[in-house]
Amino acid sequence: QVQLQESGPGLVKPSQTLSLTCTVSGGSIGSGSFFWTWMRQPAGKGLEWIGRVYTSGSIKSHPSLKSRVTISFDKSKNQFSLELTSVTAADTAVYFCARGMPYGGTYYFDSWGQGTLVTVSS
Amino acid sequence: EIVLTQSPGTLSLSPGERVTLSCRASQSVYSSDWVWYQQKPGQAPRVLTYGPSNRAAGIPDRFSASGSATDSTLTIDRLEPGDCGIYHCQQEGGSSLPFGGGTRVEIK
Numbered sequence: 047q048v049q050l051q052e053s054g055p056g057l058v059k060p061s062q063t064l065s066l067t068c069t070v071s072g073g074s075i076g077s078g079s080f081f082w083t084w085m086r087q088p089a090g091k092g093l094e095w096i097g098r099v100y101t102s103g104s105i106k107s108h109p110s111l112k113s114r115v116t117i118s119f120d121k122s123k124n125q126f127s128l129e130l131t132s133v134t135a136a137d138t139a140v141y142f143c144a145r146g147m148p149y150g151g152t153y154y155f156d157s158w159g160q161g162t163l164v165t166v167s168s
Numbered sequence: 169e170i171v172l173t174q175s176p177g178t179l180s181l182s183p184g185e186r187v188t189l190s191c192r193a194s195q196s197v198y199s200s201d202w203v204w205y206q207q208k209p210g211q212a213p214r215v216l217t218y219g220p221s222n223r224a225a226g227i228p229d230r231f232s233a234s235g236s237a238t239d240s241t242l243t244i245d246r247l248e249p250g251d252c253g254i255y256h257c258q259q260e261g262g263s264s265l266p267f268g269g270g271t272r273v274e275i276k
Contacts (some may be wrong), residue, residue, distance in 0.1 A: 083265075093213065093256055095265040108264045109169070142212055149218050151199035152260035156224065158212035 048073035050143050050159040058137075058166050064130040068143030068159055069123075076101065076121040081146030081153050084117060084128045086139035087161075094139075098146060099126055133166045140164075170194055170261040174268035182276045185247045191257030191268045192239040202240035203258040204233055206251075207270075213256055217242065249275050 054066035068082070075082055083098040097107030097117045107115040111130070119126035130137060140161040146153035171194040181187055191202065200220050205213035215224040217233035230245045240259075244251055252275045257268040 092269040093258075093267040095267065098265075144212070149222075150201035152201045152203070152258075152265070154203040154215050154218040154224075154258070155205075155213070156215055158214075161212055 048145060048157045050145065050157055052141060052143050052159045052162040054162065054164070056163055056165060058133055058164060059168050060134055060166055061132055064128070064133050064137060064164055064166075066128045066141055066143075066162065066164070067125050068127070069125050070145075071124070074121070075119055075124055075126060079148055081148070082119060082126045083144050083146050083155065085142045085144060086137075087142065088136075088139040093142075096128065096130075096141075135166050138164065138166045169264065170197060170259065170266050172257055172259060172266050172268035174255075174257055174271045176271060177269075178272040178274065180274040180276055181247055183247055183249060187244045187247055187251075187273060189242040189244075189255050189257075189271045189273075190239065191241075193237075193259060196237045198260045198262060200235045200237060200240075201260065202233065202235040204231075204240070204242045205256045205258065206253050207256060208253045216255075244273075247273075247275065251275065 049071045051069045058064045081098040084096040099105045099119045114131045116129040142161045143159045144155040145157040147156045175190045203218045204216045207213040233242045254270040256270050
């Protein structure tokens, strides 16, 4: 069974860049047809989709974050990554990586990382 | 941008009861392929149902879902203490993948 694990700094200063990595085990991110995805959840709020990289390398990110988001993947390390620039307190959240399984006209997340809290503060 | 609104915000029910959760889209969505998740405190969400009415692996048949181009309903029969948590809906938004704000289910 595939497992995902987020890693990265838990504290980022305002205006700096948030960088997270998701390491996948139990399966290859270069195999199959999956949407390797980043999401976040501010405390007490709902989930927000940030963006995804498809197995083929196609990348898509949320229109409201697009100018600040870079998503990439490294098949050799079986990892995919998120960079979010110019962070503010509004970017404080638990960040999740997940595997998206295509179904019909969309996809659903069948495997998730445990989540990592990132706090933006000076 | 498609916005998903879940109702009610919080429910408090007794074991054995039937609960119905609603999720409505601000405009017609691309398909009836709604997804529902359950999230417990401090944990990642877990997929419950996807598509019109498919249950994910290991999800008991007490959980069922239905949906249309504008809304979806998740029904939980014979509520159990372990069903407490926050329930999220998800749809295909074209340029993004929107989630609802969640419904908290509490067991009395």
